[in-house]
Amino acid sequence: MRQGMSGLFRWLNAPANWCGLLLATGVLVLKALGLLGGWGLGLAALGYGAGLVGGALWWGWPSTRxxxxxxxxxxxxxxxxxxxxxxxxxxxxxx
The missing domain is CATH 1.10.1200 (Non-ribosomal Peptide Synthetase Peptidyl Carrier Protein; Chain A)
Structure with a gap:
């Protein structure tokens, strides 16, 4: 049980996760302001994925060293x- 919680906390504290959440939050704010239509939720999910991948690459994953x-x-x-x-x-x- 402790092993799983440690992995969860590492995931939540990962810079790549925060980059993904930041990008998804930006899309949701645009949807709340009425600048995006009904497809904004799908765009938020894509934004999270793009932020996650971009943050992971920016912070050095996968490592080639x-x-x-x-x-x-x-x-x-x-x-x-x-x-x-x-x-x-x-x-x-x-x-």
Whole structure:
């Protein structure tokens, strides 16, 4: 149960979700002012989808960068002290 709530809170706090809600709210305000006809509700749903996709792309989803842990490849050959030094330098690059 806690896992699901965490996912829900992450979704609600996501910048992409807020971009979608902002665009959909703008369309609904235009409908309330009488500037849009009956198709305004469908346009609000499309606006939410466009805002969601635009916000997700703007805030870096999907990420094309390599995962930071993938950069931790080091050679474990030779002297143990040198191998440990290479491993430590790899970890230091992460932080």
């Amino acid at each position: 390599e995962d930071a842990w993938e950069a931790l490849n080091f050679q474990d050959e030779g002297d143990a002290r040198e191998a440990m030094g290479r491993a430590l330098s790899g970890v230091r690059r992460l932080t």
